[in-house]
Amino acid sequence: MSVDEFVKKYAVDRHHTNSLKWDALDERFGNPDLTAMWVADMEFQEPQAVTDALIKRVQHGIYGYSLTPDSYFEAYAAWQKKRHNIDLKKEWLTFDNGVVGSLYTIVNTFTKPDDAVLVLTPVYYPFHNAVNDNGRKLIKSELVRTDNHFEIDYDDVERKIVENDVKLFIQCSPHNPVGRIWTADELDRIMDICQRHGVLIVSDEIHQDIEIGERKFVSALSIADGRYQDDLIIVTAPSKTFNMAGLLNSHVIIPNQKIQDQFLAGKKRFNEVDLSVLGQVAAEAAYRYGEEWLDGLLEVIRYNYDQVRVTLNREVPQIKVAELEGTYLLWLDLRDVMPADQIKDFIQNKVGIAVDYGEWFSDYGLGCVRLNLATDPKFVKAAVDRIVADLK
Structure with missing residues (x-):
């Protein structure tokens, strides 16, 4: 088209x-x-398939508590495999009502007041808010610009992790607002620093489908044959890809069962929500036919x-x-x-x-x-x- x-x-x-x-x-x-x-x-x-799926569900006329059907996972996993070569396991997947809300829950669950959280700036400002609003210490490592291209300052990242005893690193991949798709080598290098210093990694991959240049998106899940999966939380959603933020359906992918249990327990304390029925109907149709x-x-x-x-x-x-x-x-x-x-x-x-x-x-x-x-x-x-x- x-x-x-x-x-x-x-x-x-x-x-x-x-x-x-x-x-x-x-x-x-x-x-x-x-x-x-x-x-x-x-x-x-x-x-059109999304609108049709929503109309069909609305005509049912009931919007009560619902389950996520197996067909949703099948559509989402197939999309991830085809578009990004991600091998997603069903037991890794949990749901939330939005990536920003998940970040707030993660900050509250995996850090204590005054703990340090690292971000790479300039970055999507709700990252700042999720840290500052919850009484944590925001640590910024500025990206380095060469001409019109941005790079990570790894020495600055490691120094700030050590000096501030950073507990959590929140990255944006692809990066909003500077438009970088981090390479596998870049992700490997920064996640290796985090892993060596016991820092939990959160990767916001909500823009993963929006590939503009020749470079293809690589998920943190796939780096080094899954070496970092035990120290990793992925947050993402169909909202940026298919323009459905108002339908309140997002994914939290956590391969480590212990960390997933902690996250779910944190949701109960800080942000317990039920899934969005219409959000999941729309997303499944989008992943199948979009x-x-x-x-x-x-x-x-x-x-x-x-x-x-x-x-x-x-x-x-x-x-x-x-x-x-x-x-x-x-x-x-x-x-x-x-x-x-x-x-x-x-x-x-x-x-x-x-x-x-x-x-x-x-x-x-x-x-x-x-x-x-x-x-x-x-x-x-x-x-x-x-x-x-x-x-x-």
Whole structure:
């Protein structure tokens, strides 16, 4: 399916649908007329098979307590094997209502107040919140940028783990917001450091299906023939892949039975929830029948990325456009074209878009913005054209 065909078939106007992304613009940014390119969801409808599955379930008319059918695991495991060569075992899989909630439960379950938790910044700001809101000590290791590419500072990571007696490491893979898909060697190296120092590893792999460049996603589950599985928790969900965050269905994958038992006990104390019936119906249909839709979506994201990268590199090369390997979230560094304290006025009042600002992800991020590319290309083109016109 071409980009034009996908957009024509699936793009929708989300105004006046109680959309956080569009209908909270006045509350969040002070201007209801901005073009929303911030929070990570999309302007594209689900695959038709998902809608059909939901309609069929809704027509049943009962939404009581439910079980997860074996067919769900079969669909999800087949998807993981085909797309990412992951050999998933059913006994590893538990469910939650969202990745962020799982992070809060994990922090509360596996650390004590004032324990240190490490993250690689700039990173998705709920990572910070899950640590700070629960009275733990947030330790940041800044990623190192070379041109438009980001790398892990392994010496800094190990030094901070030792100096702060870090108990938990939360990584984002693929990394939000800088768009890296970590290689097997990179994951092996950082997880080896954690394992040698007794640090539990949490890998947020929610963006695993959004592969934009040539590099393929590699799960932490698969590294070194499963060497780290006993020290590993994976959190993920269909919400980023298929735009279904509002259906509250996520996965927590824990190969180590003792750690899984601790997590489930922690859920009972901190966040006991039942599964989302409609969320699981939608996800199973998406995993069974959504592959063509996803491939079409990826073409749209690649097209949007190329629009931004090619135009800005040609017209305003001082703006540093991060290499986008994974996620649909593009990191732009504007510090060489204007002072950081002018960026909000420029982005909102001149360009007319709502974005996630870099300082939300780390202090280092001041002067950068995160741009959501999972949207109609007309919004991306208009935004880039206005950036170029104003700066030139």
